[in-house]
Amino acid sequence: MEDEQIIGLYWSRNEGAIRASEDKYGAYCRAIAMNILSSIPDAEESVNDTWLGAWNAIPPQRPAILSAFFGAITRRISLNRRRDARTQKRGGGQAELALDELSEIVPASSSVEEAIEEKELAGAVDAFLRTLPETERRVFLRRYWYLDSISDIARRFGFSESKTKSMLHRCRGKLLSHLRKGGYISI
Amino acid sequence: MTTEQLLYAIGGVGEDLVADASVRPRKRRAWPRRLASAAVFALVLTGALRIAQRLDYFSFGCSAWPGTIIGDAYYYNVSHSGLWQWTEKHGNEKLFGKLWTDGWLVTEDAYYYSHGLTLYRQDRHTGKKTKLFRLSRADATHFGYEIAENGSLILTVYHKTGEYKYQLRVDALTGELLETLTGRISYADRFTLLWTERYPEVDTRDLELVDIGGDEYTHFYDLRENGVSILPKGTCVSKYARSIGAYTAYALYPADAEERKTRSRTDSSDLLLLRPDGNDAVISAPPSGFQDAAGDWLYYVHQEDGVNGVLYSVGVYNMVTGEARELTPSEPWQFYSLETDGNVMYTCVPWGKAHTRWRLEYDAKGGPVALTLLDADICVPK
Numbered sequence: 001m002e003d004e005q006i007i008g009l010y011w012s013r014n015e016g017a018i019r020a021s022e023d024k025y026g027a028y029c030r031a032i033a034m035n036i037l038s039s040i041p042d043a044e045e046s047v048n049d050t051w052l053g054a055w056n057a058i059p060p061q062r063p064a065i066l067s068a069f070f071g072a073i074t075r076r077i078s079l080n081r082r083r084d085a086r087t088q089k090r091g092g093g094q095a096e097l098a099l100d101e102l103s104e105i106v107p108a109s110s111s112v113e114e115a116i117e118e119k120e121l122a123g124a125v126d127a128f129l130r131t132l133p134e135t136e137r138r139v140f141l142r143r144y145w146y147l148d149s150i151s152d153i154a155r156r157f158g159f160s161e162s163k164t165k166s167m168l169h170r171c172r173g174k175l176l177s178h179l180r181k182g183g184y185i186s187i
Numbered sequence: 188m189t190t191e192q193l194l195y196a197i198g199g200v201g202e203d204l205v206a207d208a209s210v211r212p213r214k215r216r217a218w219p220r221r222l223a224s225a226a227v228f229a230l231v232l233t234g235a236l237r238i239a240q241r242l243d244y245f246s247f248g249c250s251a252w253p254g255t256i257i258g259d260a261y262y263y264n265v266s267h268s269g270l271w272q273w274t275e276k277h278g279n280e281k282l283f284g285k286l287w288t289d290g291w292l293v294t295e296d297a298y299y300y301s302h303g304l305t306l307y308r309q310d311r312h313t314g315k316k317t318k319l320f321r322l323s324r325a326d327a328t329h330f331g332y333e334i335a336e337n338g339s340l341i342l343t344v345y346h347k348t349g350e351y352k353y354q355l356r357v358d359a360l361t362g363e364l365l366e367t368l369t370g371r372i373s374y375a376d377r378f379t380l381l382w383t384e385r386y387p388e389v390d391t392r393d394l395e396l397v398d399i400g401g402d403e404y405t406h407f408y409d410l411r412e413n414g415v416s417i418l419p420k421g422t423c424v425s426k427y428a429r430s431i432g433a434y435t436a437y438a439l440y441p442a443d444a445e446e447r448k449t450r451s452r453t454d455s456s457d458l459l460l461l462r463p464d465g466n467d468a469v470i471s472a473p474p475s476g477f478q479d480a481a482g483d484w485l486y487y488v489h490q491e492d493g494v495n496g497v498l499y500s501v502g503v504y505n506m507v508t509g510e511a512r513e514l515t516p517s518e519p520w521q522f523y524s525l526e527t528d529g530n531v532m533y534t535c536v537p538w539g540k541a542h543t544r545w546r547l548e549y550d551a552k553g554g555p556v557a558l559t560l561l562d563a564d565i566c567v568p569k
Contacts (some may be wrong), residue, residue, distance in 0.1 A: 158212075167215070
């Protein structure tokens with residue numbers, strides 16, 4: 001089924017929209033959830049919650065790219081679930097590792113206003129990503145958006161793991177510099 | 188801002204970017220990489236083989252071979268290494284590496300050495316190097332060279348695919364082409380002689396081989412000086428001359444074709460020894476052949492089956508008196524090839540790599556009688 005048709009089902013409040021979403025994007029969203037949660041039942045719940053989230057968001061939204069839209073919902077739900085699990089001493093997976101890596105960019109002693117609007121920060125990261133070469137950008141997003149493991153990224157792009165790590169390291173350095181210039185971080 | 192906030196914020200980047208990152212990158216084709224690796228490997232392998240080939244690792248030239256004595260120096264080839272010089276004063280010195288030279292010729296004035304189709308000269312006194320000439324690939328695949336009595340260089344040029352050979356004379360100092368000595372002689376042509384075969388050089392004597400016919404494989408020749416035969420009556424020679432020190436020798440065969448048929452083509456024990464002063468002699472050659480000469484004495488290696496294997500000794504033959512004797516070595520030794528100037532002798536065997544240095548001992552009448560070992564292997568630095 002075409003994305004436009006699926007969106008049409010959501011708009012017409014047809015419950016077939018959820019089945020169609022599951023058929024077409026279930027595996028995609030499940031992979032994102034698994035990367036974050038490392039637990040099949042938790043991932044399954046996240047995906048189910050994704051369709052519910054989409055049901056609530058459409059309308060009024062009309063996503064331009066349905067896969068990214070669903071993926072973003074799954075990602076957020078899974079991160080939330082991971083955060084809750086962590087407080088209950090559960091969890092793990094790629095999200096922890098990704099956070100570790102991102103802590104290079106966000107030092108504990110950051111003196112800038114903590115409450116930067118997430119949307120504003122997302123805009124800055126978006127702008128930054130558009131300055132990167134295509135492959136670096138894709139690798140960065142696979143790691144920090146999809147939360148793929150290093151070995152999966154290396155396999156996907158045909159690189160060695162060390163090359164992948166070094167590419168991500170360079171990207172984080174560039175992002176740090178970009179955020180500093182934008183005043184999001186100052187040390 | 189916390190890392191968690193950043194992680195969440197990354198989730199808010201443009202959908203187009205997220206979708207773009209979900210596209211599976213086109214698999215990089217493995218074959219260009221493998222092809223490049225194979226090409227590099229082939230290149231390295233070819234280079235290694237080429238170097239190994241140039242250093243004689245694929246030939247049978249890994250044994251010692253007699254060198255050349257000039258003055259107080261001995262020049263000899265060291266397998267996989269190059270041309271070395273040994274003198275009592277300086278010991279071993281490497282002159283030319285095998286990697287960059289294909290062959291050498293040492294004279295009192297110069298070293299001549301070749302690389303591919305190019306011949307170089309290095310003056311022994313000044314060290315000045317001169318590129319004498321370069322043969323065209325269209326005309327040659329390889330070549331040999333020798334120094335003529337008049338000081339010029341005679342090149343024997345071969346073309347292995349064209350299957351022909353020819354000879355040129357060039358100036359030994361400048362490389363200028365002086366004379367084309369022969370036309371192209373086909374490898375299949377058994378009877379047309381090279382210039383150096385037809386006109387054997389013994390000092391300034393005017394010698395020539397004249398074809399008297401033969402069978403379909405071998406022709407025989409009359410040897411004439413100033414147009415007059417100098418062979419013993421009823422004899423002839425083949426085109427193959429042997430150098431024994433400064434002398435040139437020919438094996439003598441019956442001139443009569445019928446009589447010749449009763450003998451093996453190589454069965455000849457009589458040698459005509461041509462001397463620069465014209466005092467030629469007919470002598471009986473030992474089975475192993477004479478290897479060198481100094482004064483009136485010819486040197487050869489004598490082999491004899493003993494209880495514990497083959498016994499080797501050095502024998503001498505006086506070409507004037509016909510006297511023959513064996514030299515007594517100061518130590519039991521294996522002899523096979525020798526080179527002498529009448530004072531010292533260098534010996535080596537093809538199953539070893541050593542060059543051994545001996546001193547010749549003489550009796551009161553001036554005849555060599557013994558060998559005293561001076562250095563078992565001059566190749567080993569002392």
